[in-house]
Amino acid sequence: MVYEEVLANARTCVGEICKACPVCNGKACGARIPGPGAKGTGTVAIQNYEAWQKLCVNMDTICENKAVDLSFEIFGQTFKAPVFAAPIGAMKLHYGDKYDDLEYNDILVSACAGTGIAAFTGDGTNPAVMEGATKAIKAAGGKGIPTVKPWDVNTLAEKFALVKESNAFACAMDVDAAGLPFLKNLTPPAGSKSAAELKEIIEKAGVPFILKGIMTVKGALKAKEAGASAIVVSNHGGRVLDQCPPTAEVLPEIADAVGKDMKIFVDGGIRSGVDVFKALALGADAVLIGRPYVTAVYGGAADGVEALTAKLISELEDAMAMCGAHSLKEITRDMVR
Numbered sequence: 001m002v003y004e005e006v007l008a009n010a011r012t013c014v015g016e017i018c019k020a021c022p023v024c025n026g027k028a029c030g031a032r033i034p035g036p037g038a039k040g041t042g043t044v045a046i047q048n049y050e051a052w053q054k055l056c057v058n059m060d061t062i063c064e065n066k067a068v069d070l071s072f073e074i075f076g077q078t079f080k081a082p083v084f085a086a087p088i089g090a091m092k093l094h095y096g097d098k099y100d101d102l103e104y105n106d107i108l109v110s111a112c113a114g115t116g117i118a119a120f121t122g123d124g125t126n127p128a129v130m131e132g133a134t135k136a137i138k139a140a141g142g143k144g145i146p147t148v149k150p151w152d153v154n155t156l157a158e159k160f161a162l163v164k165e166s167n168a169f170a171c172a173m174d175v176d177a178a179g180l181p182f183l184k185n186l187t188p189p190a191g192s193k194s195a196a197e198l199k200e201i202i203e204k205a206g207v208p209f210i211l212k213g214i215m216t217v218k219g220a221l222k223a224k225e226a227g228a229s230a231i232v233v234s235n236h237g238g239r240v241l242d243q244c245p246p247t248a249e250v251l252p253e254i255a256d257a258v259g260k261d262m263k264i265f266v267d268g269g270i271r272s273g274v275d276v277f278k279a280l281a282l283g284a285d286a287v288l289i290g291r292p293y294v295t296a297v298y299g300g301a302a303d304g305v306e307a308l309t310a311k312l313i314s315e316l317e318d319a320m321a322m323c324g325a326h327s328l329k330e331i332t333r334d335m336v337r
């Protein structure tokens with residue numbers, strides 16, 4: 001199955017709002033929430049995508065002619081490429097009736113593990129979502145990253161018990177979910193957390209902890225103080241705060257400040273292997289890709305995930321070979337402009 005077929009299939013079943021566009025650039029869905037759009041003016045998702053497109057890659061083929069190695073190691077695990085599926089939740093609300101969160105995560109987690117990468121899973125007010133996600137991760141040999149919402153301490157203790165049971169190699173929290181309208185004034189309680197509160201939470205998690213939703217050097221330093229093993233430079237695809245800068249713009253300064261101390265993931269509008277290359281050149285260790293993995297699952301289930309991953313890998317390989325980088329460590333900032 002090629003990626004174009006996957007998208008054509010997705011167009012028949014991915015709900016009213018997502019158009020499974022040839023390139024997912026935030027324009028067709030705009031500010032549509034419910035739906036996969038962005039908050040307020042709806043421009044943050046568009047700008048995330050465009051910021052990667054403004055960057056060019058510097059070709060240099062005067063180098064040894066040898067195979068490119070994309071393998072990525074983190075927290076004792078090796079992956080085929082530095083690419084992860086981002087957590088996406090509330091599928092029925094945003095993408096119509098085809099899949100609920102449990103069905104979506106089941107397909108995504110096993111397909112990602114099968115293709116040599118891994119998926120982050122989302123969390124919801126319904127406890128069955130996290131239970132299902134961690135079961136899927138357990139079945140995939142722990143190759144998945146459950147992402148918990150910034151709940152109160154008691155709810156988090158229940159979630160961490162599920163994480164342990166799943167053998168997940170890491171756990172994440174989308175600390176920026178404090179900005180999601182659906183989490184306000186609901187049970188269980190959730191909201192922003194101080195560095196001191198996060199420190200206690202991270203100590204209890206028992207696995208390497210990833211804080212998702214970091215957009216400033218100040219925030220990254222607080223994540224480091226809290227003991228996070230990694231951060232995701234992310235504005236939640238524009239869904240939590242309008243008028244955020246694009247992630248490509250803030251990534252270099254954050255990588256300069258904390259890149260030696262923590263692993264750095266980035267997401268938001270990364271759509272091709274060339275974009276992945278640009279993200280690594282700007283200081284990320286790996287990327288998360290969100291909306292395109294949704295259309296991959298809707299358009300082809302495990303085959304769709306495999307087609308998208310294969311496309312990203314072949315584009316990344318090509319960019320590396322053409323810029324003279326034979327391993328991820330050889331990708332440097334001077335390779336983009």
Ligand SMILES: Cc1cc2nc3c(=O)[nH]c(=O)nc-3n(C[C@H](O)[C@H](O)[C@H](O)COP(=O)(O)O)c2cc1C
Pocket residue numbers: 035036037048086087088089090094121122123147173174212234235236237238239267268269270288289290291292
């Ligand atoms: C419909 C939808 C639901 C999402 N749900 C979650 C979630 O439950 N947890 C989370 O951390 N991020 C969630 N996100 C944010 C994504 O993980 C990701 O940060 C964002 O979509 C940017 O990546 P992209 O431009 O590749 O989609 C969601 C995004 C969308 C579009």
